[in-house]
Amino acid sequence: MRKYVAEFIGTFFLVFTVGCTVIPAAPGVIAPLAIGSALMVMVYAGGHISGGHFNPAVTLAVFTRGRCEAKDVVPYWIAQLAGGAVAAVAAIFVIGKSGAPMAITNVPGAFVAEFLFTFALAYVVLNSATSKDTANNSFYGLAIGMTVMTGAFAVGAVSGGAFNPAVALGIVLMKLIRTGDVWIHFVADLAGGLVAGLIFKALNPDDK
Numbered sequence: 001m002r003k004y005v006a007e008f009i010g011t012f013f014l015v016f017t018v019g020c021t022v023i024p025a026a027p028g029v030i031a032p033l034a035i036g037s038a039l040m041v042m043v044y045a046g047g048h049i050s051g052g053h054f055n056p057a058v059t060l061a062v063f064t065r066g067r068c069e070a071k072d073v074v075p076y077w078i079a080q081l082a083g084g085a086v087a088a089v090a091a092i093f094v095i096g097k098s099g100a101p102m103a104i105t106n107v108p109g110a111f112v113a114e115f116l117f118t119f120a121l122a123y124v125v126l127n128s129a130t131s132k133d134t135a136n137n138s139f140y141g142l143a144i145g146m147t148v149m150t151g152a153f154a155v156g157a158v159s160g161g162a163f164n165p166a167v168a169l170g171i172v173l174m175k176l177i178r179t180g181d182v183w184i185h186f187v188a189d190l191a192g193g194l195v196a197g198l199i200f201k202a203l204n205p206d207d208k
Contacts, residue, residue: 003050003072004079010042010054011083012090015170019091022176023099032152032161040145047129047141055164056080057193061122064197066208067130084166088173098175102160104184110159111188117151118163118192126200132207165189 017038021031043052051068053059059076062068068076092098104110124147128140152161160177162168168185171177177185200207 004075006046006050007053007076007079008083008086010046010050010052011080011166012087013042014038014054014164015084015087015167016091018167018170019088019099019174019176020095022171023091023095023097023174029153032149032156035152036145036147036149038145039148040141043129043144044141050076051129052141052144053125054080054083054166055121055189055193056166057118057164057189058122058125059193060190061126061193061197061200062130064194065126065130065200080166081169084168084170085173088170091170092174099171101175101178102157104159104177104181106158107181107184110181111184113155113159114163114185114188115192115195117147117155117161118189119196120151120192121147121163122193122196123200126196131200131204159184163189163192 014035017034021034026034039054042054046052051062053062053076056077059068059073059080063070063073121144124143128134128137128143134140148163151163155161160171162171162185165186168182168189172179172182
């Protein structure tokens, strides 16, 4: 149970930070920096308990490469999605309003953007936090947080920059994206996590 609580807390603060920076349209670089930093500190805080996934796509990647038990996958997903949903409600309450949905005008471009940066995120997680060659390092949280920050800067204006189905659920509840567009994030993000897991296994056949 402690693993699932850690996943809920980490995902909550990630999505809450998204809402509290994006709903009021924080200027300039604030939102990507805050979101990447929130993920970084939560990974450091909860990584030793649950692995610090805070993202169903990352859980799928870690399961695919063999470092998450099958019995934990669905409970992790439930905890992560619940954390995202509760965070959305909390952010709307704190800010006092919901957001204005962005228009995703280039659906294929948004799909590819979400896939690529979710792949990048999961690939970084697998190599910095689960590989035997980088075991016990002190940089994994920074690497993971900065990957999300980079993705938000690079393609946030194209796709919304979720890279995480739990974040996607949160931002649709906060009305930051349209309900009809949320499938892009769920499908592309889970696909990115799956491919990252498969590629990690192919590149590291001896890392079980």
